[in-house]
Amino acid sequence: MLTLTSQHAKGDSVSLLRSSTLRPLYTAEQVGELDRRTIASGIDGFALMQRAASSAWHSFRARWPQARTVSVLCGGGNNGGDGHVFAALAAQSGLKVQRVTLKPINELKDDALKAAELATAAGVGDDPWHTDLVLSGEVIVDALLGTGLNGEVAGRFRDAIQALNAAAKPVLAIDIPSGLAADTGAVLGVAVQAACTVTFIGDKIGLHTGDAPAYIGEIDFRPLGVKSQAYFDIPPTAWRLNESLLAEAFKPRLRTAHKGDMGHVLVLGGAPGFGGAALLASQAAARLGAGKVSLATAPEHVVASLMRCPEVMAHGVRGAAELGELPEQSDVVVVGPGLGQGAWGQAMLQSALNTDKSLVIDADGLNLLASHWADTRRENWVLTPHPGEAARLLGISPTEVQADRPAAARALQQQRGGTVILKGAGTLIAGPSGLLVCPYGNPGMASGGMGDVLSGMLGALIAQRHENEESVWLATLVHALAADAGAAKHGERGLLASDLASYACSLINP
Incomplete structure (x- = not known):
C-alpha cells in the first residue's frame, strides 16, 4: 500500500490520504526476482507457466470470443514457453492453431521444452519461421521475446515482428510487446503493436511511459496469485496513479469556508x-x-x-x-x-x-x-x-x-x-x-x-x-x-x- 500524507491545513487539504488502489510497478529484474521467490516458496515453475498461459487464454477469449483461428509466435525461454502452452489450450478448445517457432523445439530447455512438448501432444503443428510464411490466424499471439530483452531486436526476430505488424491483425502480447523495453518503454529497434497486453506477477513500468502507449493496447494485469507487496525488500520502482484518488482527496468543503x-x-x-x-x-x-x-x-x-x-x-x-x-x-x-x-x-x-x-x-x-x-x-x-x-x-x-x-x-x-x-x-x-x-x-x-x-x-x-x-x-x-x-x-x-x-x-x- 502506498501511503500518501499531507499536512493538516485549512482549505481542501486532508490530513491523511491512503490508497490501496495505486498499482505498484516494477523493473524486469524485480519481476524476475518475484518469479524466482514464488517458485522457491513451493510453486512449480512449469505450473506457474501454465497459470500464466491460462490467464492469457482467458484474456484472449474475453476480447475475441468469435475467433476460430489463431497464430502463436513462440521464441525461446519462458516467454516462448507461455506461447506454447497457450497454443495447447487453444487447440484443446477447438481452435485451429498455427504455431510459429523462432527457436527449434529440440533446442529448447527446461520448462520451455515441457511447454512445447505439451503443445505437440495437443496436436499443434510446428511451423519454423521463414520470411515467406503467412500468418493465417484471425488473431496473432506474440510470445517472442518477453521482458529480458536488453538490446536492439535483430535477425529473424526483427523480421518476424515486422511481418506480424504488417499482417494488420489484432495482436495479444504475452507479458510485453516484443521489442519494447520493460524498464523504460523505449522501442528497441522495432516492436510489436498489440491490441492487448496481458502481463504477469508484477506490472512493468515500461508498459506505462515512453513509446509504450502506442504499442501496448489495453493492459490486462494478472498477478497469478503472487502478492508482490508482501516482499518488503523488493520495493516498487514506481506507482501507477488511479482516478479513485480524486474521491478521497476532494471532500465537500466546510459550510463556513471563505x-x-x-x-x-x-x-x-x-x-x-x-x-x-x-x-x-x-x-x-x-x-x-x-x-x-x-x-x-x-x-x-x-x-x-x-x-x-x-x-x-x-x-x-x-x-x-x-x-x-x-x-x-x-x-x-x-x-x-x-x-x-x-x-x-x-x-x-x-x-x-x-x-x-x-x-x-x-x-x-x-x-x-x-x-x-x-x-x-x-x-x-x-x-x-x-x-x-x-x-x-x-x-x-x-x-x-x-x-x-x-x-x-x-x-x-x-x-x-x-x-x-x-x-x-x-x-x-x-x-x-x-x-x-x-x-x-x-x-x-x-x-x-x-x-x-x-x-x-x-x-x-x-x-x-x-x-x-x-x-x-x-x-x-x-x-x-x-x-x-x-x-x-x-x-x-x-x-x-x-x-x-x-x-x-x-x-x-x-
Whole structure:
C-alpha cells in the first residue's frame, strides 16, 4: 500500500490520504526476482507457466470470443514457453492453431521444452519461421521475446515482428510487446503493436511511459496469485496513479469556508506579445478552486484578461519593481507561461526565486533556469518540463531523455530538488516519495497551452492544500482526466487547452 500524507491545513487539504488502489510497478529484474521467490516458496515453475498461459487464454477469449483461428509466435525461454502452452489450450478448445517457432523445439530447455512438448501432444503443428510464411490466424499471439530483452531486436526476430505488424491483425502480447523495453518503454529497434497486453506477477513500468502507449493496447494485469507487496525488500520502482484518488482527496468543503481559506495564486507571465499562456494558467487556477488568483503580466494584456476572466486580478507590470508586495501576498507563484527569455522574463523569474513561497515553474521559466540558474536547487518548487526542456536542464539530448524517461525524471529531481513532472505520454512524477506514473491523457493534448493549464491547476491545488507533492499527483490526474473527458465528448482532434478547465471543475467536485 502506498501511503500518501499531507499536512493538516485549512482549505481542501486532508490530513491523511491512503490508497490501496495505486498499482505498484516494477523493473524486469524485480519481476524476475518475484518469479524466482514464488517458485522457491513451493510453486512449480512449469505450473506457474501454465497459470500464466491460462490467464492469457482467458484474456484472449474475453476480447475475441468469435475467433476460430489463431497464430502463436513462440521464441525461446519462458516467454516462448507461455506461447506454447497457450497454443495447447487453444487447440484443446477447438481452435485451429498455427504455431510459429523462432527457436527449434529440440533446442529448447527446461520448462520451455515441457511447454512445447505439451503443445505437440495437443496436436499443434510446428511451423519454423521463414520470411515467406503467412500468418493465417484471425488473431496473432506474440510470445517472442518477453521482458529480458536488453538490446536492439535483430535477425529473424526483427523480421518476424515486422511481418506480424504488417499482417494488420489484432495482436495479444504475452507479458510485453516484443521489442519494447520493460524498464523504460523505449522501442528497441522495432516492436510489436498489440491490441492487448496481458502481463504477469508484477506490472512493468515500461508498459506505462515512453513509446509504450502506442504499442501496448489495453493492459490486462494478472498477478497469478503472487502478492508482490508482501516482499518488503523488493520495493516498487514506481506507482501507477488511479482516478479513485480524486474521491478521497476532494471532500465537500466546510459550510463556513471563505476565499481566504482557499489560497492565493500569483501567475507571473505574459511578456509583451505572449499574453495567452498566462491567461490560460490564471483561468485554470480559478477553475480549480483557488480563493484568489492574481496575474502579473505585460500591461497590454490586462484588458484581455479582464474580458476573459474578470475573477482574476490582473496587474500590468513593466518590470520587477512594479510587482510590489504581490509575491509575498501569495501562497504559490506560478512562473513561466508566456514568460519569454528576455529581460522582462528574467526579472519575473528572479522575483519568484527571491521569495520563499512554493513555486511552479514551466515553459520559458525552465529554459531560463537551464541558461541562467544552472545550479539553483529548491525543495519547495515544482518543475514541469517536456522532454526538450528536461534535456536542456540535464545537459543531454531529448532523444536521451526519451530513451529512459524514468532515469531522466529521477536525475532531474535529484539535481534540482522539489517535485518534477516529466510530461509526455505516460507522464512521470518524481518527488521525495518516489516515482509515479499517470496513465491517463490522450493525443488530443498535443496542442498549444496544455502545459500552461497544468501550471495553473498545480498552483491552485498547492494553494488550497498547503503542500506540494500530493497536489502534484492530483493536479496531474485532473489535467489528464479532464482531457480524456473532453476527447470522449468531442474527439481528440481540435481539443483545446481552454476546454480543460470546465471538465476539471466537474472532476474535483464531489
